[in-house]
Amino acid sequence: MSEYKPKIVALVCNWCTYTAADLAGTSRLSYPAEIRMIRLMCTGMIDQKYILKAFLDGADGVFIGGCHPGDCHYIDGNIKAEKRIGGTRNLLSQFGFEPDRLALQWIGASEGPEFQHNMTAFVERITALGPSQVADRMIL
Amino acid sequence: MLQELLGKKLADAVLVLASNPWSDVPMPTLFTDPDRMEGVDPLAPVAPVSSARQASALTRSPSGKTVVLVLRPCEIRALIELVKLNQCSLENAIIISMDCLGRMENKIFSDEAKTGPGITERFLSSPELQGKITTTCSTCNDFLPENADITLCTLGAEPGHMGFEALTDKGKALLESLGFKKGDDLPKRKQDIAALADKRSLSKKELFDATALQMSTIDGFQTFIGRCLNCYNCRTACPVCYCKECVFLTDVFAHPPELLLERATRRGAVKMPTDTSMFHLTRLSHIGHACVGCGQCSSVCPSDIQVADMFRTVSEKTQAFFNYTPGRDVTEPIPQLVVRNGKRGD
Numbered sequence: 105m106s107e108y109k110p111k112i113v114a115l116v117c118n119w120c121t122y123t124a125a126d127l128a129g130t131s132r133l134s135y136p137a138e139i140r141m142i143r144l145m146c147t148g149m150i151d152q153k154y155i156l157k158a159f160l161d162g163a164d165g166v167f168i169g170g171c172h173p174g175d176c177h178y179i180d181g182n183i184k185a186e187k188r189i190g191g192t193r194n195l196l197s198q199f200g201f202e203p204d205r206l207a208l209q210w211i212g213a214s215e216g217p218e219f220q221h222n223m224t225a226f227v228e229r230i231t232a233l234g235p236s237q238v239a240d241r242m243i244l
Numbered sequence: 245m246l247q248e249l250l251g252k253k254l255a256d257a258v259l260v261l262a263s264n265p266w267s268d269v270p271m272p273t274l275f276t277d278p279d280r281m282e283g284v285d286p287l288a289p290v291a292p293v294s295s296a297r298q299a300s301a302l303t304r305s306p307s308g309k310t311v312v313l314v315l316r317p318c319e320i321r322a323l324i325e326l327v328k329l330n331q332c333s334l335e336n337a338i339i340i341s342m343d344c345l346g347r348m349e350n351k352i353f354s355d356e357a358k359t360g361p362g363i364t365e366r367f368l369s370s371p372e373l374q375g376k377i378t379t380t381c382s383t384c385n386d387f388l389p390e391n392a393d394i395t396l397c398t399l400g401a402e403p404g405h406m407g408f409e410a411l412t413d414k415g416k417a418l419l420e421s422l423g424f425k426k427g428d429d430l431p432k433r434k435q436d437i438a439a440l441a442d443k444r445s446l447s448k449k450e451l452f453d454a455t456a457l458q459m460s461t462i463d464g465f466q467t468f469i470g471r472c473l474n475c476y477n478c479r480t481a482c483p484v485c486y487c488k489e490c491v492f493l494t495d496v497f498a499h500p501p502e503l504l505l506e507r508a509t510r511r512g513a514v515k516m517p518t519d520t521s522m523f524h525l526t527r528l529s530h531i532g533h534a535c536v537g538c539g540q541c542s543s544v545c546p547s548d549i550q551v552a553d554m555f556r557t558v559s560e561k562t563q564a565f566f567n568y569t570p571g572r573d574v575t576e577p578i579p580q581l582v583v584r585n586g587k588r589g590d
Contacts, residue, residue: 152529153491153522160522162510180583187566187580188529194565195529198558200461241462243511244469244520 110164110230114141114223115150119177120213121169127216135223138230139167146170147208148181152192155206159196162239165205165230169222172210182210202233245408246286246340248422249312250278255338256309259299260286268354272298286314286396287342289367289377290353294483294540296322300332312338316347317389321536321571322483324391328578331486338414341389342396343437345374346381349543369403380539380552383448385441390572394419399440400433407433455550455557468554469524471547474517478541478551479527484534484570492523524551528558533579534570535559 116122122143128135144150147170158166168189170182186208193203207226211219249255262273263283270285272295296319302311315323320341326332345368348356356373357363367373375382389395393415397407407430410416459465476492479485491497497519499507508514532555541551563569566579 153526156522156525156529160525183583184580187582191533191562191565191580192529194562195525195532195558198456198561199459199465199525237462240511241466243513244466244472244515 108231108235110138110227110235111162112138112140112165112167112227112230113158113163114139114167114169115144115147115154116141116167116169117147117171117177117182118143118145120171120175121209121211121219123213124169124211124215124219127214128219131216133216133220135220136227138227139223146176146178146181147185148176148178150185150188152188152195155189155192159201159205159236159238162236164233164236164239165207165226167223167226168206168208169211169219170208172212175212201238202236205230205233205236245422246275246284246312246314247278247281249338249418250275250281252421254310254418254421255312257302258312258314259295259302260284260312260314261288261291261295263288267292268357269350274298274302285364286340287368287398288353288364289345289347289373290350291316291319291347291538291540292350294322294481294538295319296326296483296538299323299337300326303332303334303337306333306336308336310336310338312340314340315389315392316538317341317344317386317392318384318536318538318571319483320389320391321386322538324571324574325484325534325536326486327574328576329484329486334574338394338418339389339392340394340396341392343399344381344384344387344389345398346377346384346387348376349378352376365404368398378539378543379451379550380537380542380556383444383451383556384537384539385444385448386537387440387444388437391574397430397433399436400430451553452557452560455553459554459557466521469520469549471549472520472524473547474520474523475546476523477544477546481540481544482527482531483538483540484531484536485527492519492526524554528555528562532559532562533566533568535563536570 147168155166170185176182189208193206197203209222211222246258246260250258258275259272261270263270263285269290269292270288271292275281295315299313299315320339327334393412395409395411397409401407408419408424410419459468479490535555537556539552541555545551568579
């Protein structure tokens with residue numbers, strides 16, 4: 105049996121976390137290949153349904169990376185994201201989803217090493233949790 | 245009284261439940277001519293539609309007219325949420341509400357109404373009829389109106405009688421212009437309110453505990469919505485689900501055949517219509533904070549899914565998480581939009 109490799113969707117902000125990923129790349133800092141990164145203009149554009157869709161379509165974890173509070177390119181998109189994601193974690197936990205599969209981190213554009221560290225840690229966390237039940241059992 | 249409001253030109257129009265010859269349940273009706281006000285039945289124990297939507301349609305842009313809106317407490321709460329969502333304004337509205345003893349499903353109301361005249365009067369004095377209200381209503385402890393100008397008080401009043409209570413200066417001025425003088429407080433009112441509140445809170449807790457337990461697993465949740473046919477009636481009937489173009493009605497969810505086949509292939513099987521879990525979870529996450537517990541979603545479900553039980557149970561926790569009470573205060577910002585110092589962002 106092959107080693108379990110989780111499927112992870114990362115929704116990242118163009119101005120910070122995505123740039124940090126670029127920096128990590130140009131600095132030759134590697135991060136796990138389980139991450140499927142989707143670039144957005146701002147975490148403030150993340151609708152709860154993007155997260156739900158990822159989980160229902162088989163993601164084992166969803167990582168959201170945005171700008172540090174006060175650094176948002178669009179003033180406070182990241183704070184709006186924080187509220188929505190807080191609500192989504194609260195919602196999911198009521199239905200027997202593990203809220204730890206959904207993470208929000210602030211990673212600034214200059215933080216290449218932090219990006220690498222966060223991605224590695226998140227993959228480790230999801231690997232420890234194992235495959236998501238949702239992908240298998242949520243058939244409706 | 246409503247007739248006089250129009251007759252004395254204190255208001256230009258009145259929106260209130262009224263029976264008509266063509267429907268077996270009273271429908272929200274907009275009156276402008278006091279002489280045409282027939283069949284007005286503001287306390288009828290039925291609500292075929294949440295009047296909040298109709299009230300919002302009347303106030304969505306300034307008409308320069310004063311409109312009296314006769315609404316149930318939950319409909320006022322929904323209207324307040326719609327104001328916060330910039331769907332309407334209460335500037336030229338006078339809100340009249342009532343001690344809400346609940347509503348029956350249309351069919352039950354219609355059957356009871358056929359057994360004799362004066363269903364509303366009979367309902368107000370008969371505990372047996374009051375036991376036939378919807379599950380949502382019988383587990384609702386927000387039965388006293390907030391944010392109304394005037395309350396029609398039946399709790400604590402003698403059978404066949406009713407008191408008026410002005411909750412705002414606007415309401416007080418109106419009652420005075422109508423020639424009402426301040427009378428004695430209804431002696432039994434406090435006692436009656438407390439008794440009803442206790443009863444309702446108890447049954448609410450029982451219902452919420454049972455529903456939360458049932459939905460606490462993925463299988464339990466799926467069992468709850470298993471019969472859903474994706475008709476989206478609950479979305480249409482919901483007074484706070486206000487988007488003109490719902491994403492579930494757009495091409496985003498009109499999947500091409502290849503995608504459906506691919507989904508089925510991935511798991512070996514997929515239930516159709518698809519995206520049922522997605523629909524309910526999305527609605528819960530979009531408007532859970534604003535659920536006012538009117539129960540219309542359960543009433544309109546053709547598959548008899550108790551959507552409102554799920555919504556109210558989940559939303560109560562969402563609202564606690566955001567420390568938010570929908571419909572409490574028109575100046576209280578929507579929680580997801582509070583970004584700085586407790587203020588709403590741009």
